[in-house]
Amino acid sequence: SAPLDVERIREDFPILQRRVGDDVQLVYLDNAATTQTPNQVIDVFGDYYRGYNANVHRGIHHLSQEASIAYEEAHDRLAEFVGASGGREEMIFTKNTTESINLVAYAWGLNELGPGDRVVLTEMEHHASLVTWQQIAKRTGADVEYIRVDEDGRLDMDHAAELIDEDTQMVGAVHVSNTLGTVNPVADLAELAHDNDAYIFVDGAQAVPTRPVDVEAIDADFYAFSGHKMAGPTGVGGLYGKKEILEDMEPFLYGGDMITKVTYEDSTWNELPWKYEAGTPLIAEGIAMAEAADYLDELGMENIRKHEQELAEYAYDRLSEFDDIEIYGPEPGPDRGGLVSFNLDSVHAHDLASIMNDSAVAIRAGDHCTQPLHDKLGVAASARASFYVYNTREEIDVLIDAIDDARELFS
Ligand SMILES: Cc1ncc(COP(=O)(O)O)c(CNc2co[nH]c2=O)c1O
Numbered sequence: 001s002a003p004l005d006v007e008r009i010r011e012d013f014p015i016l017q018r019r020v021g022d023d024v025q026l027v028y029l030d031n032a033a034t035t036q037t038p039n040q041v042i043d044v045f046g047d048y049y050r051g052y053n054a055n056v057h058r059g060i061h062h063l064s065q066e067a068s069i070a071y072e073e074a075h076d077r078l079a080e081f082v083g084a085s086g087g088r089e090e091m092i093f094t095k096n097t098t099e100s101i102n103l104v105a106y107a108w109g110l111n112e113l114g115p116g117d118r119v120v121l122t123e124m125e126h127h128a129s130l131v132t133w134q135q136i137a138k139r140t141g142a143d144v145e146y147i148r149v150d151e152d153g154r155l156d157m158d159h160a161a162e163l164i165d166e167d168t169q170m171v172g173a174v175h176v177s178n179t180l181g182t183v184n185p186v187a188d189l190a191e192l193a194h195d196n197d198a199y200i201f202v203d204g205a206q207a208v209p210t211r212p213v214d215v216e217a218i219d220a221d222f223y224a225f226s227g228h229k230m231a232g233p234t235g236v237g238g239l240y241g242k243k244e245i246l247e248d249m250e251p252f253l254y255g256g257d258m259i260t261k262v263t264y265e266d267s268t269w270n271e272l273p274w275k276y277e278a279g280t281p282l283i284a285e286g287i288a289m290a291e292a293a294d295y296l297d298e299l300g301m302e303n304i305r306k307h308e309q310e311l312a313e314y315a316y317d318r319l320s321e322f323d324d325i326e327i328y329g330p331e332p333g334p335d336r337g338g339l340v341s342f343n344l345d346s347v348h349a350h351d352l353a354s355i356m357n358d359s360a361v362a363i364r365a366g367d368h369c370t371q372p373l374h375d376k377l378g379v380a381a382s383a384r385a386s387f388y389v390y391n392t393r394e395e396i397d398v399l400i401d402a403i404d405d406a407r408e409l410f411s
Pocket residue numbers: 032033034096097098099126128129174176177178203205206226237364368369
């Protein structure tokens with residue numbers, strides 16, 4: 001593995017040259033919300049709409065065949081990117097991680113869950129997983145239990161082993177927490193689930209962009225991610241599912257392209273993954289997401305993971321210099337992804353973020369769609385700095401200086 005050549009990488013992202021507010025150089029540290037998009041991915045849209053825009057699924061004419069092949073091969077590429085040996089048959093394109101989770105919660109959960117069944121989540125789940133499984137459990141009479149997060153932001157695996165039992169039908173777990181940065185032992189959770197004949201759905205929104213992911217090594221039954229978090233476009237995401245499960249599961253959305261034969265009485269379904277992709281899909285977006293996978297693989301996923309770990313370590317250490325800053329989540333190391341959530345005493349996270357903004361530092365403040373976790377932490381909101389392949393230590397120094405400004409202002 002090799003350190004990332006950040007200066008060269010930054011040339012691929014023109015937006016990073018932006019000057020904002022009072023003509024100040026942008027420092028973009030909100031990558032857990034969405035990452036920026038390299039020229040290589042942006043160019044896909046111009047090439048597509050200027051060169052081979054057509055509806056997919058093998059129309060008779062040249063353009064449709066070109067668009068179909070590119071869109072279908074994008075599925076093979078993303079399957080390969082997450083280690084799915086079944087290729088496109090195990091890779092459904094959705095709108096985003098949220099829709100990927102909803103697809104399984106509706107298509108599997110509504111039909112398979114009932115009173116006496118259990119869904120086990122973690123206390124650090126994002127609302128995309130927590131609210132979805134919570135509401136499907138409510139509609140089906142199943143119950144939901146939450147694996148405890150201990151005081152240093154890690155999952156209590158003894159508690160996990162207690163909760164995941166013979167009544168458990170589904171385990172939902174975030175791979176990398178978007179609030180704590182915790183990297184969870186999802187392969188161990190998968191083993192606990194499978195020992196109890198339950199499925200596991202891993203939320204990989206913050207993992208796929210930032211580290212090597214191998215869904216078969218994890219033995220995930222389902223694995224979700226979003227294009228816009230992996231240097232790709234908004235509007236498209238991926239749902240990996242084991243082929244044998246996707247074969248049995250009911251479709252989520254009905255309509256064109258997901259069928260084989262339709263009569264007035266009934267219909268039969270298309271082959272995988274098209275059975276789960278009704279209507280005209282996000283064609284250019286799917287092709288662009290495959291380009292993003294190529295871009296990241298070119299940098300090296302292990303190199304990206306190391307870069308993120310180093311930046312998180314540096315940010316954690318610099319923030320730890322001050323006794324008026326509280327940091328959430330595990331200490332730096334392989335268990336912490338490339339983000340740090342924190343609070344500055346006596347300054348509300350929103351006020352802090354808006355002062356950061358005066359210095360053109362873009363961070364996020366709020367509950368990061370993990371309200372129950374913030375309740376557990378005893379805070380309404382937190383500030384979060386999150387890093388990616390184009391961020392530098394110098395940008396973290398600007399963050400620290402801007403926090404100093406906030407401290408001055410509010411002292
Ligand atoms: C762990 C996790 N799961 C699911 C989602 C939902 O992804 P989407 O469907 O593409 O929106 C996010 C997005 N997290 C954030 C979005 O904005 N700030 C965030 O932290 C996430 O971080």
